[in-house]
Amino acid sequence: MARTRFIQAINDALREEMERDEKVILFGEDVEASIFGDTRGLIDIFGSRRVRNTPISENTLTGMTVGTAASGYRVVLHLMFANFVYTGMDGIANQMARARLMSGGQIDLPITIIASYGGGRANAAQHSDTPFSAVMNVGGVHVVAPSNPADAKGLLKSAIRSNDPVIFFEPGGRGGEQGEVPDGEYLTPIGKAAVVREGTDLTLIGMGSTMRMTLEAADKLAESGIECEVVDVRTMAPLDEDTLCKAAERTGRVVIVDESRDRCSAASQISAILADKAFEHLKAPIKRVTTPNVSFPYAPASEKYLLPNTDKILAAATEIVRN
Amino acid sequence: MTANLSPDVSQCLELLQTMQVIRYAEEQLAADFAAGKTPGGVHLSIGQEAVAAGVCAHLSENDQLASNHRGHGHFIAKGGDPKQLFAEIYGMSEGICGGMGGSMHVADYSKGIIGANGIVGAGLPISTGAALADLLDDDGSMTVVIFGDGASNQGVLQESLNFAALWKLPLLYVCEHNGFCQFSPAETVTAGTISDRAKPFGIPVEVVDGNDVRAVWQAMAWATDHIRSGKGPAFIEAKTYRINNHFEREHLVVQTPYRTEEEIETMRRERDPIKLLQKWLKEENLVDDEELGAIDEKASSIIKEAVAFGEAGTPPPEDIGESYMFAGTHS
Numbered sequence: 001m002a003r004t005r006f007i008q009a010i011n012d013a014l015r016e017e018m019e020r021d022e023k024v025i026l027f028g029e030d031v032e033a034s035i036f037g038d039t040r041g042l043i044d045i046f047g048s049r050r051v052r053n054t055p056i057s058e059n060t061l062t063g064m065t066v067g068t069a070a071s072g073y074r075v076v077l078h079l080m081f082a083n084f085v086y087t088g089m090d091g092i093a094n095q096m097a098r099a100r101l102m103s104g105g106q107i108d109l110p111i112t113i114i115a116s117y118g119g120g121r122a123n124a125a126q127h128s129d130t131p132f133s134a135v136m137n138v139g140g141v142h143v144v145a146p147s148n149p150a151d152a153k154g155l156l157k158s159a160i161r162s163n164d165p166v167i168f169f170e171p172g173g174r175g176g177e178q179g180e181v182p183d184g185e186y187l188t189p190i191g192k193a194a195v196v197r198e199g200t201d202l203t204l205i206g207m208g209s210t211m212r213m214t215l216e217a218a219d220k221l222a223e224s225g226i227e228c229e230v231v232d233v234r235t236m237a238p239l240d241e242d243t244l245c246k247a248a249e250r251t252g253r254v255v256i257v258d259e260s261r262d263r264c265s266a267a268s269q270i271s272a273i274l275a276d277k278a279f280e281h282l283k284a285p286i287k288r289v290t291t292p293n294v295s296f297p298y299a300p301a302s303e304k305y306l307l308p309n310t311d312k313i314l315a316a317a318t319e320i321v322r323n
Numbered sequence: 324m325t326a327n328l329s330p331d332v333s334q335c336l337e338l339l340q341t342m343q344v345i346r347y348a349e350e351q352l353a354a355d356f357a358a359g360k361t362p363g364g365v366h367l368s369i370g371q372e373a374v375a376a377g378v379c380a381h382l383s384e385n386d387q388l389a390s391n392h393r394g395h396g397h398f399i400a401k402g403g404d405p406k407q408l409f410a411e412i413y414g415m416s417e418g419i420c421g422g423m424g425g426s427m428h429v430a431d432y433s434k435g436i437i438g439a440n441g442i443v444g445a446g447l448p449i450s451t452g453a454a455l456a457d458l459l460d461d462d463g464s465m466t467v468v469i470f471g472d473g474a475s476n477q478g479v480l481q482e483s484l485n486f487a488a489l490w491k492l493p494l495l496y497v498c499e500h501n502g503f504c505q506f507s508p509a510e511t512v513t514a515g516t517i518s519d520r521a522k523p524f525g526i527p528v529e530v531v532d533g534n535d536v537r538a539v540w541q542a543m544a545w546a547t548d549h550i551r552s553g554k555g556p557a558f559i560e561a562k563t564y565r566i567n568n569h570f571e572r573e574h575l576v577v578q579t580p581y582r583t584e585e586e587i588e589t590m591r592r593e594r595d596p597i598k599l600l601q602k603w604l605k606e607e608n609l610v611d612d613e614e615l616g617a618i619d620e621k622a623s624s625i626i627k628e629a630v631a632f633g634e635a636g637t638p639p640p641e642d643i644g645e646s647y648m649f650a651g652t653h654s
Contacts, residue, residue, distance in 0.1 A: 057482035063448025071456030101647040102428040104421030163650035
């Protein structure tokens with residue numbers, strides 16, 4: 001175990017996978033300068049053949065990954081901000097998500113897209129989204145979002161080794177956060193949620209950047225005698241329905257925390273599944289703590305007002321625990 | 324253009340054979356669609372066969388070809404099996420894509436046919452990525468993208484040209500300019516000369532008569548020589564003419580004609596690439612009627628066999644879709 005920064009864990013995963021398999025290549029906008037630090041230094045180790053700075057051409061970049069991956073390379077595309085998923089959507093939704101079925105399974109597409117998401121840093125409305133569900137809905141791509149450095153490393157390594165496209169969402173502004181990362185080979189399976197705290201009164205389901213506030217809320221609720229079961233979703237597509245349902249069944253009361261805008265969010269998908277498959281165990285309505293269906297304003301207080309936070313989780317929890 | 328090579332007689336006969344196989348395939352598909360035999364629509368390239376044949380004559384199986392929605396001819400010319408093409412378009416599990424793709428998505432990756440595409444222009448990014456793989460492989464292979472004049476108005480053309488020029492990608496752009504962007508004459512939606520768009524990137528350009536298969540072949544000799552010698556991308560604009568409608572159901576949905584029947588008839592009569600090549604071969608006394616008849620007969624029988632194979636196919640199980648979505652494996 002070593003205390004490692006989030007961004008370093010991502011960098012370690014990339015370096016280890018590029019060392020492991022020379023077919024792994026990395027390209028994207030400013031992967032050399034690396035404003036987040038996650039790809040920093042890789043060009044010095046692997047050279048400009050395998051680590052390639054690209055023009056700002058998201059629509060071509062996402063489509064390119066399909067051509068390169070179908071030719072036998074493991075492609076990692078750094079898309080910088082998650083809002084650029086929208087810019088590059090044709091390559092994602094019409095090409096990489098479709099090519100395998102359309103070709104009758106002739107090809108595998110080992111593609112990983114890294115994108116930094118989330119609000120709270122006055123990056124305004126075009127650099128702050130959490131577009132989990134936009135890509136969950138296309139089908140044909142896996143969607144993961146680690147909440148801690150260990151899973152950042154483990155999920156990214158699994159994503160790069162996967163023979164299917166994976167979109168790896170990195171929580172914006174959390175690069176400096178530290179956590180224990182196991183030494184040596186460490187893989188987090190895609191498609192598995194983690195129960196990170198056990199409890200009997202209330203189930204809190206968080207994901208990615210909302211896990212920290214979700215765990216804080218669990219601590220505060222414990223002070224008032226409410227013991228929370230806490231689940232980290234980790235993979236939004238495919239969802240680990242089994243773990244999510246069992247965690248919901250254990251307490252019968254559920255709050256789901258997701259920074260996506262509420263309408264058709266990851267939280268709404270999870271709540272639909274729980275309502276469908278765990279209905280008889282539920283003792284109260286499923287609550288969602290999400291971002292309202294509003295674009296993020298630049299002014300910090302107006303932005304902060306919209307984002308999920310610990311108090312909003314506590315308010316939702318209180319509503320259904322009292323019930 | 325520096326290469327002065329022209330196709331020799333046997334190469335001309337191969338080009339003729341390829342064009343006739345494509346023509347028979349597409350005439351069959353037009354009839355099949357009219358008879359309700361194809362589950363979905365088809366976009367036919369009748370009149371444009373010289374581009375597919377002339378381009379693919381210079382490619383090996385290691386070279387990759389990205390195509391578009393009007394891609395049956397490209398598929399056949401690049402070595403795709405007509406039997407698997409017909410089974411695919413009939414929606415059968417014996418199709419090249421197991422009946423999962425249909426007319427707009429025919430692909431045979433084992434032969435470097437990296438996909439027709441239903442999104443106009445989408446072959447451009449994909450071929451850019453494929454050419455990057457060629458560059459990394461460094462084995463002398465190259466990638467060709469065939470796209471229409473309509474696709475030239477997608478922003479990804481400029482993005483791709485920039486990538487290819489910047490990284491000296493072994494990528495050939497072939498704009499198959501058939502005069503129509505769906506239901507709009509090209510001049511009503513496209514400004515300037517399309518191949519001029521490559522020039523500011525320093526990409527060499529050749530404009531050819533896309534109905535003259537020998538001219539297309541010759542331009543390809545130049546382009547492949549340029550690309551395979553490591554000089555980076557090249558661009559061919561092949562001017563041709565789409566004889567059939569944008570898609571075969573067009574007459575049911577488009578009420579205002581955007582071209583005259585007379586124009587189509589003139590092109591059919593005077594500019595048919597198959598007739599043009601046959602005429603030249605005869606004028607030059609390079610073939611006799613018997614040889615031409617044998618080529619025609621062979622092409623016809625290839626497609627008859629393909630149709631029979633497709634008709635004998637079995638529809639895939641209705642719940643099969645999900646099994647194709649993910650590999651579910653890892654390295």
